[in-house]
Amino acid sequence: MAAVIDLYIEYAKSRLEPATLEERKRYFQSFAESHGFRGVNDRECLPYHLTAWVDSHTEWESDWTRSHAVSIIHRPFN
Incomplete structure (x- = not known):
């Protein structure tokens, strides 16, 4: 996911x-620290990881803040 x-x-x-x-980079950095090592596929990247x-x-x-964070993380994967 980090790539x-x-x-x-x-x-x-x-x-x-x-x-x-x-x-946005602050949100991306935080998310990548938690899940950036995962592959972008349906086995390693699950909705559960985002929630x-x-x-x-x-x-x-x-x-609003929680929804905003989710929308930022969704952008690279859309």
């Missing part, structure tokens, strides 16, 4: 404002 995220960051550099990209990562961030109290 897909890295490719997305390269793609996004010319399309996003620097502040927006930096915000477990979100649930591990107890500081994200609002539904």
Whole structure:
């Protein structure tokens, strides 16, 4: 997964404002630290991994923040 995220960051550099990209990088880094070693396939990359990562961030109290984090992580894989 980390390789897909890295490719997305390269793609996004010319399309996003620097502040927006930096915000997304923080989410990507956190997710990659937890699951970046996994392959992008239907055996190693499961919805559970994303929800477990979100649930591990107890500081994200609002539904908006949690939903925003999920939408950021979805982008490289869409």
